[in-house]
Amino acid sequence: LIVAVVGVGLIGGSVGMAARSRLGAHVRGVDPGSATRALERGAIDEACTDLASALRGADAAVVAVPVDALPGVLDDVLAVAGEDCVVTDVGSAKRAIVNGRDDPRFVGGHPLAGAEAAGVEHARADLFDGATWYLTPTRATSGVLYERLHRLLVALGARPAALDAEAHDRIMATVSHLPHVLANVLVGQAAGALAGEAPPAVGPSFRDATRVAGANPPLWSGIYAANRDALGEALDGAIAALRQVREDLRAGSDLADWQARAARERAALLEDRFGGPLVELRAAVPNRPGVVADLALALGRAGINISDMALAPSVDNTQGVVALWVKEGEATRAVGLVRDLGFPVSAQGAVA
């Protein structure tokens, strides 16, 4: 099996490592910036300086270059790839890439992995273990080549899931790209509101909501641009929803029903994900080294998994609140364990 990896960063490098170690594939890499390091790290067997040599006789080609370079490189790869070579990409938006590329060899792809770092130095063979890898085949896609790609991804540890490109982009726009835009808007508003004021008591809701604000500017500006259409629609939807809230406020309407609907919607979205409802526990703790360990150890020893966790220090950093999400059936036991440690704790009735 010969695999060509075009663009050997975190994703491309991890594809190479996994393909080598799990499939015994021969991996060729093309990347003027990192091919040498990729060779040193064992991510590829061979560094090629041109696409034609990398693609010669290849069974599969994975194009993992930055999104702004993707369309051009993808066309170059399709131009030199053999008849029997499946070609995929790893871009985070699919509509613009897939439309107009009705090539039987091409399947758009998007692995949901690797957000924690960038660069081939962080590549690892197990990056895709258990990760969803979206594929966006079209009616032009060759069934044989699609199946080969699917098997390749399974062998890399991923879980391929087919989706049409429109739905993929719409989903990513709302669950990933819009949150990033809103985080930026929020810090912009706060920076404006606080101009000249004393440092604010930034609460946990602000910290959580802005955690991704300003993430990796070159990467994210490329992602916004690549998913321009679907993100634009998501923005229109968000603007309309905010205007509605604005009107309701002005009219003095009660927003309790709206708030309750949001609780149900979030619960439904996250329940699907974990296969069951979660309960949020909130514990007040002194903010010192070791406290999180005490909490996590107590639950861990009892076999209770912490599905999600957020720690919010108080303003002066002496006290804090830890929010923990655990399975509903384990909530009572978890509350008891936290209480035994001497920390005030309560379960937040409603969910996740």
Place this chain on the structure above:
Amino acid sequence: LIVAVVGVGLIGGSVGMAARSRLGAHVRGVDPGSATRALERGAIDEACTDLASALRGADAAVVAVPVDALPGVLDDVLAVAGEDCVVTDVGSAKRAIVNGRDDPRFVGGHPLAGAEAAGVEHARADLFDGATWYLTPTRATSGVLYERLHRLLVALGARPAALDAEAHDRIMATVSHLPHVLANVLVGQAAGALAGEAPPAVGPSFRDATRVAGANPPLWSGIYAANRDALGEALDGAIAALRQVREDLRAGSDLADWQARAARERAALLEDRFGGPLVELRAAVPNRPGVVADLALALGRAGINISDMALAPSVDNTQGVVALWVKEGEATRAVGLVRDLGFPVSAQGAVA
């Protein structure tokens, strides 16, 4: 010292406990719903059924009823309070409460504490330790009474901070109320986009951004209404910012500068808070009981404090990414410790 607490829930009950234990105050409580439980818990010395008996000879009155009942109860309290009694409230919006109440005895207040639970059963004497307690005096406020309230709050463990009511509401609207609205909007958008689709791979950015979606509907609809004006302005600002992004996307403008500005703004907002820059570490970990404990223990033993933490499981819940924020000067050491545990980890160059 006689303190009257009107509304004995989490906040009122904690005021009572702290005033009794730390000041030896005699605390009278008025609350048809919870005065009996408050007596049992030792939050008050005496349960009164009418305001006049509670306020007789009182040195200070703390009105801690739900925001929608606040204006009426506050006026009732001011009507029966003595000339020499300082009266304060704990509402989360101040402009509407303070305007038109030019009474020398009244000082608007807002403690930033108690978000983790509700009800007198969760009241505790140390709830306010280290917590900012905003006070919004006006030119009508008596200096002597303001000073008495200030000393009382310090004795309760809080850190009083004076702010004008307009600035208070503007700040709370942007750092607290707007994040809640945006979280609701985000889950609404996602619920719409996903209608009929398979469960999405909800990413960590979505989880973080929607953590407070649908929080306590009766409480939060009251908070939105109470801070209607300032929240309306914050919404206008957010809508304008989103439209700008929408236009930039349509025009094909590069959003990298905008993204980078958000990174600087968030860093500035959070640096102020911790007195120094933080570095985000991201570690890939198996999602099983004990992992968070291992991480937190390793850092805790080395004396490294985790300022903030977020845990995002992967789609199938077998693997996850832990984000940790630590002081810049401790980041290298922290990375080494996490790596020693066998978890891939990287520091996210830029900050917080």
